């Protein structure tokens with residue numbers, strides 16, 4: 001497989017064509033919600049993302065009930081938001097934070113992927129972005145949606161910091 | 164009136180194949196490969212050009228043989244360094260048809276524009292005394308730009324307007340990517356169709372250039388559409404109302420004969436790095452009397468005459484604008500680049516690139532590809548004054564591909580070793596005007612070949628299939 005084909009895996013092209021979670025939806029009044037608008041100033045890609053958080057009951061963890069978004073940009077940025085939407089839906093917030101950290105590690109791997117295959121499996125379709133990490137200029141594209149998710153979680157009040 | 168002859172090439176003559184081979188051999192970087200051994204096809208010269216060996220050698224020679232502080236010290240090296248530095252100023256002045264004392268070194272075009280805009284602000288604050296009164300702007304005054312500007316020739320004017328209370332207006336861009344001058348002057352009866360004004364009061368009656376206009380800043384050639392602006396017409400209109408003209412010549416000086424005296428602009432800027440020269444240096448041209456009157460912006464060492472604890476008198480221009488230690492080796496390299504271009508002959512460069520522009524524009528034949536900007540290369544008419552007979556667009560061609568984002572287009576081309584620029588090219592308002600977030604842009608320079616443009620077109624033809632966009 002050429003580097004180009006490694007970058008544009010079929011999963012990515014499919015998600016770019018048929019994105020998951022596209023179209024902002026209203027959030028239940030008794031849920032927490034946050035919204036974030038992120039742009040990539042060098043290429044103009046943008047995403048507006050809304051997160052719906054189900055507060056924890058009886059001391060249980062808060063979970064992401066759903067993610068919806070609007071955006072425009074290259075296939076990498078749009079597919080990445082879509083894959084992320086699938087991955088984090090219905091997950092507790094600490095798991096979302098772990099996936100976010102894993103995906104950042106993957107993007108820093110310069111095309112090598114993560115050492116621990118078991119951990120890599122947790123990223124599901126998001127591992128398809130391994131090829132993107134070879135191209136420094138495109139890593140920002142893949143991270144755009146993740147930045148929007150993190151920021152909207154902070155804005156929802158569900159997660160405390162935005163580092 | 165021209166003080167120095169611009170260009171040396173016989174008019175209309177392009178390079179012979181052998182000459183082009185020789186030109187390419189002058190650029191060491193063009194010999195390298197990219198992305199696993201693919202031959203490099205560099206079509207991003209509008210962002211920055213490659214450098215001929217003579218520029219690299221000149222810079223190295225300066226460091227190896229002449230390096231010393233300029234304009235101070237009486238030792239032999241200081242003399243030689245100063246001579247090289249001032250000789251470079253002559254070389255650059257000769258490229259653009261100005262007097263040597265009218266060329267101010269700047270770190271680049273962006274800094275040059277900021278120097279003029281901030282100098283005007285300082286004049287408005289009263290600096291420069293009576294001589295600088297002509298520069299003052301304030302509430303009720305207008306600064307005119309265009310919708311096609313690079314952010315570097317837009318944001319400094321927005322800032323000047325915000326700091327002084329002046330109003331920013333702009334010349335709109337038509338669907339063909341050219342400036343729409345229908346509302347330029349009131350005399351024609353039509354007011355600016357869609358012409359913008361930050362606090363637009365509808366059809367004010369006055370043209371875009373009117374008695375309140377103080378500054379008209381515009382690009383000679385758009386870095387997105389490649390269109391050449393009607394400089395003569397705009398300069399004539401600005402002169403009638405006593406407005407200053409500031410020409411952003413970044414995309415013209417490297418590609419066509421430019422005679423700033425003949426064009427009659429008051430100020431002009433360009434960057435060495437787009438003109439086959441080093442990074443970190445550029446030039447600001449100002450008509451001598453204006454440079455004399457404009458207050459300095461950066462102050463400190465080297466730009467002074469007498470300094471006492473109470474106050475300071477400034478050196479005459481251009482030194483007045485060159486505070487602190489300058490980018491001497493880069494300026495000397497810029498001089499070598501200017502000479503290199505003049506030896507090729509700007510007429511020949513222009514003719515060569517007009518051919519490349521025509522070849523580049525053939526991408527419009529590819530299904531799903533749309534060019535943003537003039538679709539053909541025409542010739543400027545008699546109303547273009549000193550530019551009559553020159554091409555009306557340059558070989559910088561921006562485009563969109565249906566169903567495929569510019570970033571993805573660029574990536575597929577890159578995989579074939581073809582370097583193009585993707586994004587908004589520092590011209591967000593122009594992209595917004597066309598309702599698009601990003602374009603891809605292919606641009607040529609003296610060393611670009613028709614063969615390379617053909618390779619680019621072939622790779623581009625495969626892009627939609629790769630992404631399954633049919």
Ligand SMILES: Cc1ncc(COP(=O)(O)O)c(C=O)c1O
Pocket residue numbers: 209210271272273274313315316382384385386411413414434436445589
């Ligand atoms: C038309 C135009 N103006 C201004 C600039 C800014 O030049 P520099 O970045 O060298 O200051 C550029 C370069 O991108 C340009 O193309």
